[in-house]
């Protein structure tokens with residue numbers, strides 16, 4: 064990437080300011096630092112400019128300018144991504160959508176909302192909550208992450224076990240294509256003339272353009288909810304309980320697993336009522352009609368007991384339920400208190416392989432001389448091993464990366480995937496050949512060319528670097544060198 | 555067709571699996587006889603067939619059960635029918651993972667029967683389950699009444715294997731229920747009508763069979779009131795798995811058990827006590843809105859729901875699908891019927907009301923092509939006015955000549971053409987049948 068001269072930079076800055084206004088362009092190195100990484104602070108890169116448009120027309124003008132100058136550009140939401148997805152190429156534009164954060168329209172009768180991409184996920188559910196509706200996909204980062212980021216990463220959450228991930232809830236998108244044209248994909252109805260471009264755009268990690276309006280489905284809040292905590296003295300038993308629940312034909316809204324290290328961290332930090340000596344706990348939530356809820360809960364309890372649970376209890380009231388969920392959702396924050404840094408993995412495996420894979424994950428991390436906490440969406444087999452480390456200790460980061468690679472290989476070996484919800488981004492791009500053939504990747508490249516022929520829109524993501532095509536190498540070989548800095552706590 | 559190509563095809567799939575000449579009757583579409591029909595038995599054979607066709611620049615028409623073969627713009631060129639009926643295995647079913655992998659040629663009915671044996675099902679209920687194949691259902695994005703709760707193919711397909719226009723074997727997605735690695739290729743192939751690749755294998759997420767399921771029909775004197783009942787139902791705490799709205803003609807086609815008049819037909823599943831309670835609640839909810847007694851309908855009614863409008867008119871002159879906002883469904887049905895009546899046409903209407911998908915059929919008698927096209931154009935206008943779309947599902951060629959089958963996809967059409975060019979540069983996969991000239 065050619066480096067911009069100072070005079071070129073100054074004139075570009077004036078042009079950018081003409082598009083978005085003087086207060087909406089950052090170019091000072093100090094200010095740009097804030098945008099050099101996302102939730103995965105192992106990887107960093109500096110943009111030339113960060114800009115804050117307020118309309119699709121502004122986004123389009125920015126993209127056209129970038130094209131004219133052959134400058135790479137990348138959309139950025141809240142920057143909570145965990146795969147380096149919104150990192151700029153070295154130089155270029157970061158287009159932040161944070162000022163486009165309005166709920167434009169709520170149509171309760173037709174159960175949909177039209178929102179801007181910078182809207183924070185949870186704020187949508189707050190907006191429609193009073194009328195008894197909510198937006199179902201609930202990433203654990205929902206207090207901060209944006210709908211635009213969710214679209215790009217096809218984000219999930221605990222309740223996606225029953226309700227599906229982001230893609231199952233998006234009806235239409237207004238998109239600024241990589242050449243600057245503004246188009247609608249899909250709309251408010253279920254209609255589609257032609258290919259499912261909404262389905263293809265969701266999960267494209269910001270490489271197909273920038274979403275500027277999003278039409279999402281709203282759901283009625285379930286009339287009844289029941290939350291069960293099952294406590295186990297062995298991880299294997301907890302894993303077996305997950306299979307047992309599924310095998311009995313039960314479809315809970317969520318089945319989350321939390322292991323001992325995580326329980327202890329959470330209890331130290333927040334005191335959420337998990338037994339500190341448990342090897343693992345399952346948080347199982349049922350929702351739906353009040354009728355039959357007791358009967359279903361009884362079956363869940365029985366399945367857990369049969370699998371060897373030492374204690375199974377139901378949250379007595381909403382306060383206790385919230386506390387249990389707080390423990391689950393604040394696990395990442397709790398790790399921050401017991402370790403200077405941690406790396407979140409995101410593999411997926413067939414559910415029946417859970418006992419074996421969890422055992423192997425723990426062995427792998429121990430063999431690398433590190434500690435791991437597991438807190439994850441067990442119901443759909445989406446693992447989140449969190450490898451704890453201290454970046455100041457020489458060599459430790461390299462071991463984290465090696466352990467992470469081994470875990471991805473393990474997931475691929477058992478027929479799984481290397482990412483369930485965090486995306487490939489920069490972090491895992493070199494691991495794509497673990498699960499996709501050269502022909503698979505070539506077809507994806509062709510699809511990318513149809514949207515993004517110049518490649519200026521979010522370059523360097525998803526696809527393996529040409530070096531690594533033959534052989535899967537570690538992340539450390541990327542141009543974005545792993546640097547000696549711990550993960551900053553976000554919230 | 556050149557003999558050399560036929561010989562090549564026979565070499566790939568065996569002479570017994572290449573049909574030509576007068577044997578081609580079952581694959582005639584809109585009066586056009588294909589050059590040949592070939593039936594490969596493996597992915598390698600599919601790739602071999604496509605490669606030969608590509609080399610000879612002969613179009614390939616992937617063919618499942620043929621239930622949607624007539625959907626689309628009239629083909630400009632004839633080609634090779636590539637039938638998948640010999641690839642119909644259930645490759646893998648792991649109940650503990652709630653997933654199954656199938657070959658594209660398996661019929662929906664055969665798959666459901668195999669899954670039911672182990673207490674599970676694919677929560678997709680397209681019409682014609684005995685004939686429709688999984689590959690065809692995906693390519694046509696076919697669905698049925700239960701989509702109200704369980705969605706469509708896009709919510710169930712987690713992995714796909716295709717043979718590309720160049721004869722390469724490509725996989726997208728995977729075998730696990732949650733997966734964001736790489737682009738979502740399964741979505742790309744759903745509803746692509748065989749224009750981007752030949753689907754040879756699919757991996758699907760499954761559900762446990764519900765313990766109980768019931769279908770309830772409530773009759774109304776006025777469609778409008780049934781529409782009001784839909785609104786009340788969707789705003790209630792009930793969790794139906796199907797919400798169907800039918801006019802008097804379509805309701806009558808459902809068979810015995812349905813009282814005369816417009817009908818709201820609602821399905822519930824779950825535990826017995828949940829189903830029973832919801833059926834009672836539905837009756838309570840409909841009564842003040844003009845709903846006459848709620849009757850339980852026999853299970854045979856299920857497959858009759860989606861095709862009810864068509865079935866009501868025997869052999870209709872044309873059928874159209876209008877996709878509108880859920881709250882516009884009843885009005886669309888009434889307005890559409892009025893518009894047709896004003897031109898002397900009898901119609902029948904049925905809708906997946908909760909998701910806003912409306913099927914309309916026009917009676918054949920009396921039906922001179924001129925006014926018929928005018929009615930269809932008016933319907934399309936109606937759908938567009940509410941932000942929706944319309945597809946001419948079935949019509950004689952004379953009508954297709956006047957009314958486009960597909961809506962204009964607008965600016966997105968350019969993207970679609972770009973995707974088609976990238977994936978099928980020689981334009982041999984089902985050319986000319988799809989939107990935007992694809």
Ligand SMILES: Cc1cc2nc3c(=O)[nH]c(=O)nc-3n(C[C@H](O)[C@H](O)[C@H](O)COP(=O)(O)OP(=O)(O)OC[C@H]3O[C@@H](n4cnc5c(N)ncnc54)[C@H](O)[C@@H]3O)c2cc1C
Nearest residue numbers: 140141142143144148203209211212215218219269274484
């Ligand atoms: C503590 C914590 C918990 C988390 N828990 C979960 C979880 O449970 N489930 C889950 O799925 N993820 C989770 N994540 C990951 C992350 O929050 C999600 O990926 C989220 O969707 C990112 O949103 P964002 O607004 O922060 O996007 P960013 O990080 O800013 O960007 C992510 C990607 O989206 C693209 N993008 C942003 N806006 C747009 C737009 N308008 N148009 C096109 N592309 C755009 C970017 O280019 C980038 O590729 C978690 C992260 C943290 C830090």
